[in-house]
Amino acid sequence: MMNFTLNDTTRFLLFAAVILTMPIWLIPLGGGYPDLMQKFAIYGIFAIGFNILFGLTGYLSFGHAAFLGVGSYAAVWSFKLFTMNVIPAVLFGVLFAGLLAFIIGFLSLRRSGIYFSILTLAFAQMSYNLAYSVLTPVTYGETGLQLSQQDPRLIDNLFIEEVSTGLPSTTLFGIKMSGYSGFYFCAVILILCFFISMRIFRSPFGLMLKGIKSNQNRMKYTGLNTRPYMLTAFVISGMYAGLAGSLLAVTDPLAGAERMQWTASGEVVLMTILGGVGTLVGPMLGAGLIKYFENIFSGFDNNVLTNAFSFLPDSVAEVVVPVVGLFVGGGWHLTLGILFVVIVIYLPGGIVEGLSRLMAMLRKRERPVNGNMKPQDQPGE
Amino acid sequence: MDNLVLHLDNINKSFGGLKALTDVNLQVEEGTTHAIIGPNGAGKSTLLNVCVGRLKPDVGHVTFDGQELTGKQPHEIAQIGVARVFQTPEIFPEMTLLENVMLPAFSKRDGAFRMNAHHQLSSQAEIRDEAEHILEDVGLKEQMLNEAGSLSRGDKRRLELGMCLILHPRLLLLDEPTAGMSRHDTNRTIDLLKKIKSRGMTKIIIEHDMHVVFSLADKVSVLARGQIIAGGSPEEVREDERVKEAYLGGAH
């Protein structure tokens, strides 16, 4: 326990370094463009936050997309009504998501297990359906909430004369929040979020959450009131989601209702499980992997494939290209599905935990060691 | 008899048509060890459940040191100073032994809820020292970094005892602390319980093993078919005809 400290510092620095150098090492992987990196960072925040709830307390929320959506809507409204500066937008996003999380959490946490999951799902689906139809005056429904030139932007208009006829862009005190600067903004917040998450994992509060996952009975008879602990965790992870939602709006000022759909909630569940529930970096890995598939694999069409396999003789390429084509382009879902199945079979516990188990097994085979082979990075499961 | 600390007044509890407890009255003196014995299904565990707030009695009150326990939430009762060791150990199997014992220590220090996320576990040296002490007391210190789930049943019991002890409870309820243990383990546990007797906490112990009862108890109450049929010092109870009958009757 004591010797975690040093480890954590190195892990944190390593994490920060890997995130900040993304624009370099992603280039050979075909992902080195700002939008995808922004998505990595944003969905990383979303998944890391989700993991604070699911990984620590074991409460599986199927409605976290609602907070993502609310964060986005709040941020875009902040751009429309007040200022294009991203700071208030982010604050509003976090605040409103936190409020909604408090309400939904307060009600849903009266139940546990699958009953809790379905309650959160139901709340999120209601939010989505209403945002898509009845709440159109606020959410702009299917089209999504966008900026327009008629927006009041009260604060901006106090200071800045109307100069351009185009839409203003989101700024951080003058720095445009699109492209690489947008990515670095998200990356810094991600690193901060990772740090906070790490602190929570290692704090007495985190220990309590793990206790809830492990044995609620014992918690109660130890004199601990579990409800406020769970509610706090729920609100924190809701705020993470709201933060991610507002960052989506910061890098691309548009908020669509489908961000709140159950598929989006399911996505963050999958990201977390894929990476490793209850591990620190797992959710980030899972988020990156899914977003990578969604954005890069879907772009491989037959054209790209033919070029890629041009080194093969034509007759071979004619067979290979259509076969590979089934798994990329429009077939990227198939690859993702197979990936889920394969990872969960061969790497139980997700990527991080699976890998560390694999390492432990290999080490054991080399020289049998007794005692605890506990992987460094698996406090919860 | 002026320092009676726990009062059970006229407790009645039934499940459906089945009467589990009928007009149970019990007083426990501060600092003593009070054993409750009785045949299977006599209502012993129900009695403990009523004490810790898991069950609410249909009629009657439980008061501890002048405070009403009836109707309170389990965690509130625990914060008053009532701890319980369960028949099947309730521990945190995925955590290390050290964490298992540190967690209750936070409960003792910080109360039922405290948003303590700004501190790190590693900086809580006091709590850790105390936890290590307790683990030493229960004889598990060498394994303190192992996962609790991997312990033997007897060790899990001892761990749970440790988790209760670090709460410094004023009343400790023990539900068959030696059931299923080997003679050797049982003796170790008796020694341990004797050792903590000196700390002055009140204990209620449910036990089948008469050897354990007679080694530890200051007073014994006999529960049969939901009623207290005898009470007194261990020697008195041993001689009581009704007790013999209840046990033999229960066997038939």
Next chain:
Amino acid sequence: MDAIFLQILNGLDKGAAYALIALGLTLVFGTLGIVNFAHGALFMLGAFCAVSFNKLLTISTKVEDKTVTLFKAYKEKPYLEIWFPDAGPVLIDFAIPLSILLAIPVMIFIGYAMERGLIKHFYKRPHAEQILVTFGLAIVIQEVIKAYFGANPIPQTAPDILAGSASVGSWIGLGESVVYPWWRLVYLVFSGVIIFGVFAFLQFTTYGMVVRAGMRDRETVGLLGINIEKRFTIVFAIATVVAGLAGVMYTPVLPPDYHMGMDFLVLSFVVVVVGGMGSLGGAVLAGFLLGIVQSFASMTEVKAILPGIDQIIIYLVAVVILLTLPRGLMGRAGVMDD
């Protein structure tokens, strides 16, 4: 009055579909302890059994289509119609009901293969991993179907004699104008039969008794020395067949496409949980309840007071039920509680 009666029928019909899907889901949930996100995909596979059977019956020879002049196009004429000019078209007309015969063995096989090949390794794994693996499997199944059948819905027609509407109104004295499609009535009756069949199986056979015991306490049944594993396979196969048959019979109502399973998945989970974990009766009850509530919420009169209520009614009812009844309508303590 007419309108309400029709909405009750609509609700029952919808409820029948929900109940059939939820039945298998809760069975697998309750006995095997598996959170099966691929259950919707099984429903979809059932529907595609009907599509395939139809295709099988209409295996055709290609005849050049002279009406298309700009490029070479072909139209298809089924061999059955060529070989048996009389019986052939009738057979094709009855493709949907007949495809049940195909769907049962196919679905049993799929269920068997899925359970033996994949699911059985996940009995002891955390729910999270079950979700991931079954969700992955669902995607794979979907994509395979999409690759072969395309993404567009494929229309299936009910047999001609069931094509029209029954004047249910005159049966119960509501007037001639109250009519309801025959096929939907058939679907309702069919669901009733299946639900009854599953209950009878669980109630009156020794297999069923073990399964019910297993739903209550899996470990004890295992301790009794009963080969619970083998029973699990059968339970899974039953769930698969029920979902598949629901899919087959639903095709004339909803032209099947590869994605239809996902559309039903979330809803069927809601139904199962509202019914209460581990309760078959609860799932059926919840299915019908939600179906009827949804139908009523869609009425113009209701929407005039509460705009958009039909969008959220199912979830709203689910929330209210789950917050008032801790374990849904008929759930038992201890099943998937934590």
Next chain:
Amino acid sequence: MTKDNRFDFSRRGLLKASAATGIVAATPSIFMRNAWAENFRNNPGDAGEVKLGFNVPQTGPYSEEGKDELRAFQLAVKHLNGEGDGGMLNTFKPSSLKGNGILGKKVTYATGDTQTKSDAARASAKRMIEKEKVLMISGGSSSGVAVAVQSLCQEEGIIFMAGLTHSNDTTGKDKRRYGFRHFFNAYMSGRALGPVLDKEYGKERRAYHLTADYNWGWTQEESMKNTTEELGWQTANTVKTPVGAGDFSQYITPVLNSGADVLILNHYGKDMINSLTQAVQFGLRDKQVNGKNFEIVVPLFSRLMAQGAGSAIKGILGSTNWNWSLQDDGSQAFVKSFGAEYGAPPSMAAHTCYVQTLLYANACEMAGTFYPPEVIKSLEGFKFDGMGNGPTEYRAEDHQCFKDVLVVRGNENPTSQFDLLKVVEQTPRSQVEYDWKIFGGELGPYKV
């Protein structure tokens, strides 16, 4: 104009644009904008190739349509590069296309998956812009996606040639300087259907609307309601249905005894397939109300989608942007080369995507540059013919194409599996034109 002198053009473009928009104050942001104009987004420079981005639904309910769009794009690229039989390149006039790529540069493309979700579509478009460096983005199969991608393209300075999008908003309140729509819209559907409904069903009708509960559905319902009420029809009721409802029975049974004699299904895609199939199942087609046959109208018909409804579409009236059975030279040439390549006739989505690609290429040739403001100006007000639908104009004020609209009917006796729709009427352009001001919105600046 053919000489490729980039510097010269961009400077002139800048001057023109400055004059047009009347930018005055000299602030730092304006200074930045100048820098932009010198070197516009994804300027191909001296490269021998240019890349176009085709953003279509490859997963989800519209993926079949997306697949067809992609085929059309690939065919268009082929034709632009002078491969194949040239298709509409031979019939399109006035054409500046030479069959040697665009401005002598070979055309290549990148593809992406919109998933029919605004978020995914924008992410995919951003990848094309940021990573693939495309000059233009086209495709899509829903208005939500079109509006979302269009506004992104405006911000990024990339031209967006919309694919299938039918909402009035795309070139109405959400129109953008960088977005162009060849497809028709809900308003035009209504105008085109009006006379045919009058002729076929008379003036004494009561219409019942079932409407998909989102933007497109509402604009469609509004247009149909206005049109039919102008004819003298009454509106019995308008009911919003949740998107993806699947089973519509609870919305259909109230129609049975509502006294309405026409059901208007303002649905598209799977909703349309399901609601139509089920409406027919409930016997609406065989019903007699007020002594008249009950009729169903589907304002936006697509052949690809109609396949899913099977025999339910027989005799149903609707409108469509284009159908492969058209006999004009342009349509015939396109169907011929598309059919030869893929063995099936193109859908209307494919047609609009093909035409859009050609129109963009042609505009670049006309402008003599890829510099977007110049290309936009060539497209604005551009009049052309030979692309199906007769003489067509890209209206400068809202970037909406005006052309003949087809009123079609589900074929009672299809002669082939593709012969699902029969053209009833080719409503002339003049009848569907409207004042661009009625939908509001602003195009925004040429330069961003």
